Amino acid sequence: xxxxxxxxxxxxxxxxxxxxxxxxxxxxxxxxxxxxxxxxxxxxxxxxxxxxxxxxxxxxxxxxxxxxxxxxxxxxxxxxxxxxxxxxxxxxxxxxxxxxxxxxxxxxxxxxxxxxxxxxxxxxxxxxxxxxxxxxxxxxxxxxxxxxxxxxxxxxxxxxxxxxxxxxxxxxxxxxxxxxxxxxxxxxxxxxxxxxxxxxxxxxxxxxxxxxxxxxxxxxxxxxxxxxxxxxxxxxxxxxxxxxxxxxxxxxxxxxxxxxxxxxxxxxxxxxxxxxxxxxxxxxxxxxxxxxxxxxxxxxxxxxxxxxxxxxxxxxxxxxxxxxxxxxxxxxxxxxxxxxxxxxxxxxxxxxxxxxxxxxxxxxxxxxxxxxxxxxxxxxxxxxxxxxxxxxxxxxxxxxxxxxxxxxxxxxxxxxxxxxxxxxxxxxxxxxxxxxxxxxxxxxxx
Amino acid sequence: xxxxxxxxxxxxxxxxxxxxxxxxxxxxxxxxxxxxxxxxxxxxxxxxxxxxxxxxxxxxxxxxxxxxxxxxxxxxxxxxxxxxxxxxxxxxxxxxxxxxxxxxxxxxxxxxxxxxxxxxxxxxxxxxxxxxxxxxxxxxxxxxxxxxxxxxxxxxxxxxxxxxxxxxxxxxxxxxxxxxxxxxxxxxxxxxxxxxxxxxxxxxxxxxxxxxxxxxxxxxxxxxxxxxxxxxxxxxxxxxxxxxxxxxxxx
Numbered sequence: 156x157x158x159x160x161x162x163x164x165x166x167x168x169x170x171x172x173x174x175x176x177x178x179x180x181x182x183x184x185x186x187x188x189x190x191x192x193x194x195x196x197x198x199x200x201x202x203x204x205x206x207x208x209x210x211x212x213x214x215x216x217x218x219x220x221x222x223x224x225x226x227x228x229x230x231x232x233x234x235x236x237x238x239x240x241x242x243x244x245x246x247x248x249x250x251x252x253x254x255x256x257x258x259x260x261x262x263x264x265x266x267x268x269x270x271x272x273x274x275x276x277x278x279x280x281x282x283x284x285x286x287x288x289x290x291x292x293x294x295x296x297x298x299x300x301x302x303x304x305x306x307x308x309x310x311x312x313x314x315x316x317x318x319x320x321x322x323x324x325x326x327x328x329x330x331x332x333x334x335x336x337x338x339x340x341x342x343x344x345x346x347x348x349x350x351x352x353x354x355x356x357x358x359x360x361x362x363x364x365x366x367x368x369x370x371x372x373x374x375x376x377x378x379x380x381x382x383x384x385x386x387x388x389x390x391x392x393x394x395x396x397x398x399x400x401x402x403x404x405x406x407x408x409x410x411x412x413x414x415x416x417x418x419x420x421x422x423x424x425x426x427x428x429x430x431x432x433x434x435x436x437x438x439x440x441x442x443x444x445x446x447x448x449x450x451x452x453x454x455x456x457x458x459x460x461x462x463x464x465x466x467x468x469x470x471x472x473x474x475x476x477x478x479x480x481x482x483x484x485x486x487x488x489x490x491x492x493x494x495x496x497x498x499x500x501x502x503x504x505x506x507x508x509x510x511x512x513x514x515x516x517x518x519x520x521x522x523x524x525x526x527x528x529x530x531x532x533x534x535x536x537x538x539x540x541x542x543x544x545x546x547x548x549x550x551x552x553x554x555x556x557x558x559x560x561x562x563x564x565x566x567x568x569x570x571x572x573x574x575x576x577x578x579x580x581x582x583x584x585x586x587x588x589x590x591x592x593x594x595x596x597x598x599x600x601x
Numbered sequence: 602x603x604x605x606x607x608x609x610x611x612x613x614x615x616x617x618x619x620x621x622x623x624x625x626x627x628x629x630x631x632x633x634x635x636x637x638x639x640x641x642x643x644x645x646x647x648x649x650x651x652x653x654x655x656x657x658x659x660x661x662x663x664x665x666x667x668x669x670x671x672x673x674x675x676x677x678x679x680x681x682x683x684x685x686x687x688x689x690x691x692x693x694x695x696x697x698x699x700x701x702x703x704x705x706x707x708x709x710x711x712x713x714x715x716x717x718x719x720x721x722x723x724x725x726x727x728x729x730x731x732x733x734x735x736x737x738x739x740x741x742x743x744x745x746x747x748x749x750x751x752x753x754x755x756x757x758x759x760x761x762x763x764x765x766x767x768x769x770x771x772x773x774x775x776x777x778x779x780x781x782x783x784x785x786x787x788x789x790x791x792x793x794x795x796x797x798x799x800x801x802x803x804x805x806x807x808x809x810x811x812x813x814x815x816x817x818x819x820x821x822x823x824x825x826x827x828x829x830x831x832x833x834x835x836x837x838x839x840x841x842x843x844x845x846x847x848x849x850x851x852x
Contacts, residue, residue, distance in 0.1 A: 570695025
């Protein structure tokens with residue numbers, strides 16, 4: 156006999172479940188892929204029904220108790236809202252030359268997205284139409300979900316509906332970066348859910364930026380997931396800028412499958428939201444690929460940000476580099492959990508993971524948990540984690556040359572995060588990110 | 602006119618009293634050398650004047666051109682015209698040398714109510730001064746002192762001193778780790794800054810540096826005090842006799 160552990164649900168979990176069940180009942184999927192996606196959605200709903208929101212006794216969520224953080228549930232916004240308000244937020248951040256795809260409150264705003272004159276080999280489609288038309292890429296949706304309890308992703312999958320499907324045909328090199336801009340504009344708390352997919356063909360190349368911004372003072376919830384399939388010999392760059400409003404709860408999931416001979420680099424700059432969690436799942440499915448996962452997190456006040464990643468070296472001869480820098484002011488709390496798994500067949504794996512934290516506040520806290528699980532015997536892997544405050548000798552050197560204390564601090568913080576930022580290959584993109592980091596420092600020093 | 606006046610200076614680090622009543626007056630246009638055995642407090646004196654936080658001044662005063670140095674933050678001392686050329690210049694990865702120089706120069710100008718230099722003005726100035734010291738453009742693009750040899754680090758200190766044009770320069774063992782060629786370049790850089798409006802304190806363990814930077818006054822420091830003062834010939838005398846005579850001071 157199996158004893159089911161029937162947990163007592165919180166009010167928020169009850170509300171979410173009711174809202175999910177209503178959604179699944181009302182919103183029947185149509186088209187050739189409806190049956191499969193219906194199953195994906197049902198499975199996520201079942202998982203949520205069984206596990207609810209992850210809490211501190213779930214190892215992967217130990218430092219980010221989502222059950223405690225998500226006290227009140229909101230149903231997803233499904234209507235297009237005023238785009239003018241979105242522009243106000245977007246004006247602050249621009250990526251020169253990028254093609255913008257706009258989501259307002261989780262809903263794709265086609266009218267304000269730049270979807271005309273797409274380069275040959277590039278297709279960008281709303282998730283709903285892609286499902287209805289049976290777009291081949293959509294068949295892959297949901298296949299990268301990890302075999303572990305990830306309540307945030309289960310919710311995202313169960314609420315499946317809004318999103319965008321981007322396909323880059325074999326051999327197509329898309330020079331102009333794509334920019335998915337998520338903006339939350341409403342006065343009242345609500346939830347913005349989106350699920351997107353990037354399918355990159357054999358030998359293709361693309362740069363995708365995702366940005367998240369929103370209204371300060373509103374305790375909205377943003378839950379965005381993206382699945383990326385990097386075909387053999389492709390070159391994919393992904394940049395993520397998370398600057399949600401100061402009361403927001405941000406739940407992000409990034410999943411990637413990496414084929415053979417791929418160059419795949421991601422960079423995330425995080426400074427927004429009251430509480431944020433980014434889960435990264437990467438899997439090598441082809442040999443001789445090179446992956447770099449890097450990020451900078453800037454926190455102040457009582458902000459909380461968690462980056463948890465799982466990288467699966469399932470095949471041989473791949474290289475991975477992870478570098479995460481966290482700057483913690485005031486009473487903020489940062490979390491880095493990184494796990495590299497090297498499977499028995501993944502010989503000649505070369506993996507290095509590093510997490511470094513700079514604690515500026517006496518009561519700031521960083522939890523670093525790097526892990527290696529190695530089953531192959533001919534590999535080179537390493538990990539490290541550091542946490543410390545600004546070096547007094549370096550500060551004194553700068554001050555002894557007349558640089559005021561605040562400015563000296565800012566220079567050293569910038570140098571600290573710069574070591575990760577310098578890996579962003581695209582010059583314009585790197586400059587934009589550096590400018591955002593500088594803006595954060597200036598605001599803090601003011 | 603006295604540019605630097607130190608009276609009865611006492612300072613300690615943790616519970617160790619290192620400066621025990623030091624007196625020193627450097628007038629405009631003068632170069633003073635401070636020599637002495639290891640542990641006599643020479644480097645401590647330079648750090649205390651520059652405002653390194655680990656040291657605590659327990660008595661005495663230090664005036665820079667009449668202003669109370671000890672009352673100022675390190676960056677204020679620098680803007681007031683004090684420059685310490687470090688014995689061990691540290692590496693600052695991620696802060697480009699050029700950015701560092703411009704930030705420092707403009708911060709000092711701003712603090713003194715002067716206008717900041719424009720980028721072209723600054724670049725021209727640096728190019729000229731760096732050229733004299735054999736510092737390449739490539740080095741200026743690197744992180745501060747990152748990957749610099751010992752000699753290059755010292756030349757970089759002199760470059761900073763040249764750009765910042767301080768009233769009082771303190772050179773802490775600038776000769777340590779330098780070969781004879783590097784010593785010449787550094788000394789020429791320092792000599793170029795000798796001026797009737799400027800005072801210099803050259804701290805060194807050896808007389809060798811003083812062949813290149815010829816001092817007006819030589820002091821011997823021992824156990825936290827100046828114990829002897831003389832002309833440049835005193836340096837030669839010390840070179841011949843060593844510091845043995847200061848080893849068993851009963852006081």
